[in-house]
Amino acid sequence: MAASTFPEWIYDGSEIPDPFGHGEKAVAFLRRRKHPKSTLPGKGFQLDPWQERIVRRIYGPRHADGSRIVKRVVLLLPRGNRKTSLSAALACLHLFGPERVPQGEAIFAAADREQAGIGFREALGIIRADKRLDPHFRVYDAFNSAKKIVYSRDAVTLQVISSDAGAQHGRTPSFVLADELHVWRGRLLWEALSTGADKIDNPLFVIASTSGRGQDSVAWEIVEDARKVARGDVDDPSILPILFEAEKDADWNDEALWRRVNPGLAHGYPSIEGFRRHARAAERSASERESFKQLKLNVWADQSTSPFLDMGVYDECGEPFDAEALNGLPCWIGVDMSTTTDLTAVVACVRDGDDFYLIPRFFLPGDNLRDRAERDGVPYVQWAEDGLLTATPGNVIDYRAVETCIRDLCDRFDVQEIGFDLAYAQPVMGPLSDDGLPVTIVRQGWITQSPALNELERVILAKALHHGGNPPLRWCFANVAIHTDSAGNRTMHKGKSTGRIDGAVATWMAVSRAVACESAGTAYADPHFDPSEFVC
Template sequence: MTTIIRSPSSTYPGWIYDGSPIEDTFGDGERAVEFLRRLRHPKSGLPKKAFQLDPWLERIIRRIYGPRNPNDGTRIVQRVTLLLPRGNRKTSTAAALALLHTIGPERVPHGEAIFAALDRTQASIAFLEAAGIVRADPRIARAVKIYDAHNSAKKIVFTKDRATLEVISGEGGRVHGRTPSFVLADEIHLWPNGDLYEALSTGLDKSDESLLVIATTAGRGNENIAWRLIEDARKIARGDVDDPTHLPILFEADPKADWEDEALWLAVNPGMEFGYPPIKKMRDAAKRAERSAMERESFRQLRLNMWAENSESPFVDMAVYDAGAAPIDLDALAGKPCWLGVDMSTTTDLSAVVACFRDDDGIFTVLPHLFCPGDNLRARADRDKVPYPTWAEEGFITATPGNVIDYRAVEQHIRTLAERYEVREIAFDPAYANPVMSPLLDDGFPAITMRQGWVTQSPALNELERAIVSGNFRHGAHPVLRWCFSNVAIHTDSAGNRTMHKGKSTDRIDGAVATWMALSRAAAHETRTSIYENPAITADDLVW
């Protein structure tokens, strides 16, 4: 077995591999293991289709079910958080655990085992796995009734004492009043809110012998129920919190780790040394990830459990974006031609001005600046969970006096840029542009409006993506711009056209929008291969 070494502060479950003794107070751990070994799986390659209980999984089973309170015999572990990358037979494991509580030694007469997921389709995946295991053994099949007709409630009933395994999904209000003995919360990173989780977890609290298993891959962002639950498990895994009732099993890679390192793949995919997921499939996926930011984000999130940035449909890999963080020599840009992108907002949100330069080597350099109202800056920071006051003190944001943005500050910033650099063009998002754009036009500044539909945006995003991925995009580690890019979600229509939008209603992407506008105009004028060559673009899309 490959030796896996982690620092003492890591959340990695090193106990699975260290051979340390696992308490089995009354032999319940051994009984659970023996039960799983006697199961059959229709896809198993072992003799008699035996359920494949590999050493890493056996250690987990013993750790969940072995330790008991010596006074009353109740199980110590009441919650398991299993963060497991895709391809490590999480579904089979979940199905086997549910059957342990439905037909096995952990069942409770008339007990309720529940598969809970975002929707019935997702929940049915684990249920069908359990039904397949049941049907693979005629002895078990005779002892239960399976209800799995199309568009009907999915349920397995152990006829002897009416213990059940059932599928549940949807809004939490539907399941209040239930008293489950076992709950699998499947792929909780997909759950839109905590309603269902709250309903089921409060039902579990009614019994001393209940067990909650959260089985999921990594998710995105930190404003969701999954992040809060995983972060709580991390605190226990690190030893920051002492809670023996909660067992964290977190197979996750550090987001800063080298995602192409095969030793890392092996470390966070416990089934890989036993052939799942197959190393060839991982290598094929990694090759695709080299060519595509979207594939790379998927590989990091789903195959290595690297918790992703805010956006659910990211534009670029933020690690690739960060390659352009080297300091920018402002003196070297003095007098150089540049193109401005201006994303004006309502008077109470962020507005952005981005200047974009392009050198003879095809490298784009951007100088962003953002504006927001100065009043209640700390309240805004609490709302968006970013350090607005610090950013304002360090000069990355101008917080104008009052509770609305002073558009005159935006106008003056553009005029200052024009004094320092050769401003060739100023592209405005038409929304809210007039208060700033009109006085500039009156004074002869080269201002245009640039509409935000896919016709202009999709080719511009292609240009921006090429610059970032090829290492030809320099941003000087501007923290507000990075935050905006991490918030970007991409909508792709059926024809493959892409547009930016906010990942959540509270996300700010103004800096990223102003960036694609500025860079696309710089690319158009410098290369002479512009978006005007797209026959779908009309004069209505770029208004002078």
């Protein structure tokens, strides 16, 4: 468990200050509400003890002038723990409860209108479950139009907006529910709402989300900042971190961990049998395991949106090895050439019995390397200094450096095949094939990739692939997203626009050929390839 960030105060019975009684008023208000799906007598709203502690912690502590101390709540909950119901209940406190502000504006914000509408319908359900409330509200809920609830007495509104609707400047919300922030498109809506809320003295922002993927989003920034507050690294009482998340290396199959990270399990939700079914599937599939860890344990995933691998499993193959001891062994090389300004990867796969050892080489233009590092969000400069990447002089890749690298590998190992993706490959393939080196084309379509990815996944899961923990190669694998067609065939693509997967592509080319342990002419290579076409 992430013990340093876990909200122990929810369970430890510690006193929660409530000098003006606002926490008690909030709890009493919610206990008077009804919910259409409730199984309690009279359809009473179910406010379980862990949820009640959260409500008291948000609304109880106050400054001497009576203003609320907490201005931002970061609620990270795995799927199925009724965070939408709790968030809708909080919205009701600000729409017609003791936290309302006359003519105030409450907002449900999400990635799209459909997602935002879920919270809206939850709040509307709470209102309509009590017939006494109906006369006090006007509801605008027409199909494909703006959704809004107005509390007539004080002209308070609750409205739905989405991140695909633009920046939404000009708003001054007193309450915002930012739902599933990790899937929002860009930062415009977040910036508009957060700056709008800063115009007033006592706003409340509730970020209610499961964990996301990657570290290039506003959601990651918000959650990481909340973690610093939870650990005590940052002193900011205006932020309340409520982070139910497991560590990346925790035993994901431990039911005690499931119950700790999912507070609703003690009260019958989500389904424990559903957990067990998903866990059984995760034992057989890396992608299911990634899904289980992200959605049910709130482990923030790596960059890819549809991952090829559980990067924790990948990392288990990262023990250092003595590359010099492999000299002379059979070797297959995969080459993913790029345009003259992007990353080029050469990956040698050396086979020693049933084990496969990777020796990756990467190339980028040396000019503006820092700008490229800023663009892609990775330490190219440090990698170059550490010898993990070759920065060739000038503003384009020197293809002669790539050719020289491949020739050096051919001198060291018994190279059986040099597989190229045809794109941009001619300047390097021609001289190599002219000298009689075993050059071939490895096609990139699903007919070639899908069986090759199966082989690569198999050797990784068997701990038979050894990559030595090479940082650029790991970054490439973490960026991989998988497209699966209706027949179950898989192909690699980039999970985000700035991610590079060249090293992963070169790896599947090399490893799949090494596993086949054959020279040109297998299903992975192009049997019609004529090297003479590329002789310079």
